[in-house]
Amino acid sequence: MARFPDDFVFGASSSAFQIEGAPDADGKGPSIWDVFVARPGRVRNGADAVVACDHYARWPEDVEIAGDMGLDAYRFSISWPRVMPTGRGSVNRAGLDFYSRLVDGLLAKGVRPFPTLFHWDLPLALQRELGGFRNRDVASMFADYAATVARALGDRVTDWITVNEPFEFACFGHLYGTHAPGVRNPFAYLPALHHQLLAHGLAVRAIRAESAGCRVGAALSWTPVHPARAAPAKAAAADLAAAARVNDLMNHISFGPILLGAYPESVASGRILRPPVEPGDMDAISEPLDFIGLNYYSREKARNNPLVPFIRADVSGKEPRELPETDMRTAMGWEVYHEGLTEVLAELRTRYGNPPVIVTEFGSAWTDAVDGEGETGRRVHDLRRVRYLQGSLRAMQAARAAGSDLRGAFVWSLTDNFEWAEGNAKRFGLVYVDYATQARIVKDSGRWYSRLIAARDLDSVSEEA
Numbered sequence: 001m002a003r004f005p006d007d008f009v010f011g012a013s014s015s016a017f018q019i020e021g022a023p024d025a026d027g028k029g030p031s032i033w034d035v036f037v038a039r040p041g042r043v044r045n046g047a048d049a050v051v052a053c054d055h056y057a058r059w060p061e062d063v064e065i066a067g068d069m070g071l072d073a074y075r076f077s078i079s080w081p082r083v084m085p086t087g088r089g090s091v092n093r094a095g096l097d098f099y100s101r102l103v104d105g106l107l108a109k110g111v112r113p114f115p116t117l118f119h120w121d122l123p124l125a126l127q128r129e130l131g132g133f134r135n136r137d138v139a140s141m142f143a144d145y146a147a148t149v150a151r152a153l154g155d156r157v158t159d160w161i162t163v164n165e166p167f168e169f170a171c172f173g174h175l176y177g178t179h180a181p182g183v184r185n186p187f188a189y190l191p192a193l194h195h196q197l198l199a200h201g202l203a204v205r206a207i208r209a210e211s212a213g214c215r216v217g218a219a220l221s222w223t224p225v226h227p228a229r230a231a232p233a234k235a236a237a238a239d240l241a242a243a244a245r246v247n248d249l250m251n252h253i254s255f256g257p258i259l260l261g262a263y264p265e266s267v268a269s270g271r272i273l274r275p276p277v278e279p280g281d282m283d284a285i286s287e288p289l290d291f292i293g294l295n296y297y298s299r300e301k302a303r304n305n306p307l308v309p310f311i312r313a314d315v316s317g318k319e320p321r322e323l324p325e326t327d328m329r330t331a332m333g334w335e336v337y338h339e340g341l342t343e344v345l346a347e348l349r350t351r352y353g354n355p356p357v358i359v360t361e362f363g364s365a366w367t368d369a370v371d372g373e374g375e376t377g378r379r380v381h382d383l384r385r386v387r388y389l390q391g392s393l394r395a396m397q398a399a400r401a402a403g404s405d406l407r408g409a410f411v412w413s414l415t416d417n418f419e420w421a422e423g424n425a426k427r428f429g430l431v432y433v434d435y436a437t438q439a440r441i442v443k444d445s446g447r448w449y450s451r452l453i454a455a456r457d458l459d460s461v462s463e464e465a
Helices: 032-037 055-069 094-107 126-132 135-154 166-175 186-210 234-258 280-284 341-348 383-401 444-456
Strands: 009-013 073-077 112-117 159-164 215-221 223-225 292-295 301-302 313-316 357-362 406-412 431-434 437-442
Touching: 009 357, 009 444, 032 126, 032 159, 055 094, 055 437, 055 444, 073 159, 073 406, 094 112, 094 135, 094 383, 112 135, 126 135, 135 186, 135 437, 159 166, 159 186, 166 186, 166 215, 166 234, 186 234, 186 280, 215 234, 215 357, 223 234, 234 280, 234 292, 234 301, 234 313, 292 341, 341 357, 341 383, 357 383, 383 406, 383 444
Parallel strands: 009 073, 009 406, 073 112, 112 159, 159 215, 215 292, 223 301, 292 357, 357 406
Antiparallel strands: 301 313, 431 437
């Protein structure tokens, strides 16, 4: 039960904006996040990602760490404006060459590259000139970009991810305005989501046209939403209905179109807000995939509230982030709820036909401290993260035992990184980054994960460093 098969892919993930830095190096164009983080009050402590983890300069060291850790694969994202500075037209050869060197470096260390083509850093020109993903023309431009990258790297890359978490990009960037591009407009949310899904489908076709025999998927988040109250009966029933609404609007709104070719009925039949579907869209969006990527972190709870626009519910579970950190609540304020991962994988079996799944993100932020100097070396003892990974992987094993076609798991993240609106305040990495010096320190969790990959048996790997 505790052993993973030899072909199970163990990896770690990252994204370009969160680690690369070098926002204008070698011809890169600006992204919406470059502008967003410069606005006062948008990011905790006024942090920016001008340097981040300096991965653009230090990538050989990060690749060395990934190889030494024994990773089967490394998921990174490609910055669209680094490859196409304005999002369309001319290609920045220096940007493509950077990712080509990264791919070659990973392969030389025996690590399979798993690039993601869009992880939220939209070219600023497309936002300012066209409204970004609110404009359906951007979906076709994304497909052109995908074809360009696949043409350049497809001789060495066999696994592709088109988009990462389209719901979060649409919701936090276009409805709540807490992420780039900082739009707060309920009428922007569904177009921004739908056109990302369309971009995904068109990109699947473009990648396969350029790189025959490759494997293509998308990385979608799923945060299960449970009713907040179990009693009294009337309140419990109202919360159950509220949870169903929120699940549709957070989870099935992405999985349904991609895996079934249809939005949930509650979304498709919206009287005021509905996705701008045109003929042929759903056929493109539901192009058959080789795997579906699942990003899982925690659950949320819904309490019926007719006064809340759109969802008619209060949703809690990941907020507030000022809650004290405990063994069962991470530094992000998120509940540790491993059972939810098993639940989600079960619903992928029953509702979505049991597609091949790779958990493309699972992980946790904790308050990490560096101990030791000199001959003993600097260490980061992060037992809570080790136990979080153990619990998550056991939840995956339970799903596999129940019949889920689960083929791999990628920890978020390889290194600490710039955590969007949280800046440098939250650390998810298996590797500690000292932002003052850019020194890398493999945490105890990274050492544990390395031993697990070698043994492939949870029961045989001690949690001690």
